[in-house]
Amino acid sequence: MLKAKVILVALGAALAVPQALAGASPEEDRKESVEYFKQMFPDVPFEEFVNGQYALNEDRRKQWESMQDFPPYEFAVAEGQELFETPFANGKTYASCFENGGIGIRQNYPYFDTEKNEVITLELAINRCREANGEEPLKWKKGAIASISAYMASTSQGKPINIKVPDDPEALAAYQDGKKFYYSRRGQLNFSCASCHVQNPGKWIRADFLSPALGQPANFPVHRAKWGELGTLHRRFAGCNNNVRAEPLPAQSEEYRNLEYFLTYMSNGLPVVGPATRP
Amino acid sequence: MASSIRVRAVENNGVTSLKALVRHPMDSGFVKDSAGNVIPAHFIKVLTISHNGKNVFVANWGPAVSKDPFLECRFKGAKKGDELTISWIDNEGASDSTTATIA
Amino acid sequence: MNKPLLAIGISLALSVPLAAQGGPKEDFQEVYAKAQSTHQDAGNFQWTITSDRLKAAKSAADSGDHEKAMAMAKEALKLAEESVAQRKKQKEAWRQVAIGN
Amino acid sequence: MIDQRRRGFLKGVLGAGVAGFALGSGIVPLRVEAATAPDASDWPQKAFRTPGVDETISELYGMEATESDQITMDLPTIAQNGAVVPVTVETALPNVTSIALLVAKNPNALAAYFDIPDGTLPFVSNRLKMAETTDVVAVVISDGKAYKATQNVKVTVGGCGG
Numbered sequence: 001m002l003k004a005k006v007i008l009v010a011l012g013a014a015l016a017v018p019q020a021l022a023g024a025s026p027e028e029d030r031k032e033s034v035e036y037f038k039q040m041f042p043d044v045p046f047e048e049f050v051n052g053q054y055a056l057n058e059d060r061r062k063q064w065e066s067m068q069d070f071p072p073y074e075f076a077v078a079e080g081q082e083l084f085e086t087p088f089a090n091g092k093t094y095a096s097c098f099e100n101g102g103i104g105i106r107q108n109y110p111y112f113d114t115e116k117n118e119v120i121t122l123e124l125a126i127n128r129c130r131e132a133n134g135e136e137p138l139k140w141k142k143g144a145i146a147s148i149s150a151y152m153a154s155t156s157q158g159k160p161i162n163i164k165v166p167d168d169p170e171a172l173a174a175y176q177d178g179k180k181f182y183y184s185r186r187g188q189l190n191f192s193c194a195s196c197h198v199q200n201p202g203k204w205i206r207a208d209f210l211s212p213a214l215g216q217p218a219n220f221p222v223h224r225a226k227w228g229e230l231g232t233l234h235r236r237f238a239g240c241n242n243n244v245r246a247e248p249l250p251a252q253s254e255e256y257r258n259l260e261y262f263l264t265y266m267s268n269g270l271p272v273v274g275p276a277t278r279p
Numbered sequence: 280m281a282s283s284i285r286v287r288a289v290e291n292n293g294v295t296s297l298k299a300l301v302r303h304p305m306d307s308g309f310v311k312d313s314a315g316n317v318i319p320a321h322f323i324k325v326l327t328i329s330h331n332g333k334n335v336f337v338a339n340w341g342p343a344v345s346k347d348p349f350l351e352c353r354f355k356g357a358k359k360g361d362e363l364t365i366s367w368i369d370n371e372g373a374s375d376s377t378t379a380t381i382a
Numbered sequence: 383m384n385k386p387l388l389a390i391g392i393s394l395a396l397s398v399p400l401a402a403q404g405g406p407k408e409d410f411q412e413v414y415a416k417a418q419s420t421h422q423d424a425g426n427f428q429w430t431i432t433s434d435r436l437k438a439a440k441s442a443a444d445s446g447d448h449e450k451a452m453a454m455a456k457e458a459l460k461l462a463e464e465s466v467a468q469r470k471k472q473k474e475a476w477r478q479v480a481i482g483n
Numbered sequence: 484m485i486d487q488r489r490r491g492f493l494k495g496v497l498g499a500g501v502a503g504f505a506l507g508s509g510i511v512p513l514r515v516e517a518a519t520a521p522d523a524s525d526w527p528q529k530a531f532r533t534p535g536v537d538e539t540i541s542e543l544y545g546m547e548a549t550e551s552d553q554i555t556m557d558l559p560t561i562a563q564n565g566a567v568v569p570v571t572v573e574t575a576l577p578n579v580t581s582i583a584l585l586v587a588k589n590p591n592a593l594a595a596y597f598d599i600p601d602g603t604l605p606f607v608s609n610r611l612k613m614a615e616t617t618d619v620v621a622v623v624i625s626d627g628k629a630y631k632a633t634q635n636v637k638v639t640v641g642g643c644g645g
Contacts, residue, residue: 024482032481033482053645060559067569067610070300070349074285078281180480182480184472185475185476186468187430188465196645199479224564224644246429246430279564309590324526325523333600335600335602337598339526339531339597340595341591343591343595344595344609344610345568348610349608351608352604353604
């Protein structure tokens with residue numbers, strides 16, 4: 001059914017990446033990017049892109065479906081809910097820091113804070129909420145923060161991702177910085193994120209099956225079989241950078257937040273399906 | 280404290296399908312931690328599923344069963360509303376148990 | 383790749399008249415410091431392998447293996463320079479492949 | 484904030500006054516009700532410590548297993564990760580009393596061994612660890628005789644996951 005069409009992929013790779021339009025707006029970028037991936041995988045429905053390699057490879061999809069039948073992150077999500085609802089020492093809870101009590105809002109993250117002029121990711125907002133209530137911040141990449149973020153994502157299941165880039169020079173600059181990071185080759189292997197996830201999705205890189213960029217942030221935080229636990233998106237950024245022998249940047253650094261801003265914007269309209277399992 | 284066992288048991292036309300996920304590291308004893316010393320073997324040895332005091336399924340597990348192990352089994356003779364008891368014991372003598380109602 | 387570097391390292395050390403002001407240790411400090419500063423210059427484009435070589439150079443130097451220390455420092459410098467070149471090239475190169483510039 | 488595991492550990496200690504079990508690491512909340520803890524005395528210790536498929540089968544059942552096409556195994560062709568390989572075994576063979584899962588090239592072949600009491604269907608699904616590309620063997624005892632099915636699974640170690 002969703003067999004990766006080798007011919008098509010070859011055609012996709014040969015597809016001349018649309019010539020850079022001078023100063024295209026984020027929305028134009030997004031539309032062009034969706035079109036690019038639709039041409040590359042014509043028989044993959046738009047919503048299915050959130051399932052990455054599992055939308056392109058039958059053998060992988062079957063393994064994924066048996067994992068999702070009773071996913072190993074269920075304990076972490078239950079723990080995340082317990083942590084989310086446990087009041088801080090001052091009696092308040094996370095709900096007080098978020099609109100709608102933090103329920104069903106994952107699809108709006110990350111957003112650009114026009115006062116502070118910075119990208120606010122969900123994990124950053126979680127720790128800022130803790131600090132505002134006199135609590136110690138959590139570690140960024142795994143553990144409690146991943147469980148809480150996974151619980152909050154689970155309350156947004158199916159809601160379309162809705163990232164906004166306001167017509168504000170700082171917001172556009174953050175978006176552009178994230179885009180530049182995404183397309184810049186780095187590390188001794190000299191790959192960019194796009195080398196794998198834009199130019200070669202649907203192909204094998206050794207024994208790994210490359211997923212398309214479209215839809216990637218929709219399934220975070222993710223429980224990877226390799227980690228044996230949940231991990232946040234910035235843990236994945238650092239891991240990928242390390243794989244190409246580029247020095248990873250600190251989690252929740254401005255560069256990684258701008259990167260998340262750009263990448264998530266590209267998935268606007270796709271449903272939140274986090275948390276999810278991955279290899 | 281949430282139990283370490285999550286269960287879904289559903290009966291239709293006489294056959295109960297039970298799925299369980301157990302929270303356990305299932306360390307094999309063959310893995311080293313980042314400091315280079317071996318993580319000792321720590322895994323569930325026996326897991327039983329019983330209905331009306333009788334075992335309907337017994338799993339003898341070794342260290343090659345994945346972390347946070349998953350199990351599915353099917354049996355006859357139980358109906359909606361019946362209660363099942365799922366218990367496990369590991370190689371360190373720790374154990375846990377929970378009950379589930381068949382939907 | 384290491385062998386030629388080692389060879390160059392050795393021949394260089396031999397050709398330098400012994401009376402030269404810095405002995406092999408002196409040259410090492412110089413190369414090591416240059417490698418470090420070039421590595422910093424790479425900014426967000428630092429390579430993990432450069433920091434590995436810098437560590438290897440330092441530990442070789444600490445344990446008195448000057449030959450290895452020099453080879454590692456030289457390799458670190460070469461890698462650091464390549465990462466700086468990558469940073470500069472990518473300043474504009476990314477636009478050619480980006481969807482929608 | 485009390486670390487989740489420590490809280491579980493503390494509660495375990497208070498509750499475990501009954502029996503002086505060696506307390507495991509605090510990771511797993513210890514709720515020791517000695518009464519319902521399953522009896523692990525007939526856990527096949529030696530079988531779980533035997534390398535090699537045939538040696539394990541003879542250790543476990545004291546007989547050889549013959550290949551049978553009545554056993555269906557649902558396994559991936561290429562495992563996405565050797566740490567979590569989903570496997571499902573089902574058979575049409577009659578009066579099944581036991582199913583075993585073996586991973587040939589694991590340090591010890593036996594991964595899991597299930598008692599199938601009367602009234603329980605000859606079916607089981609599990610997630611196993613596989614050290615490398617190798618055969619997964621399912622052994623079924625039907626009418627007191629041992630049958631087996633074999634299927635190879637490719638496993639690669641490491642990788643970025645894609």
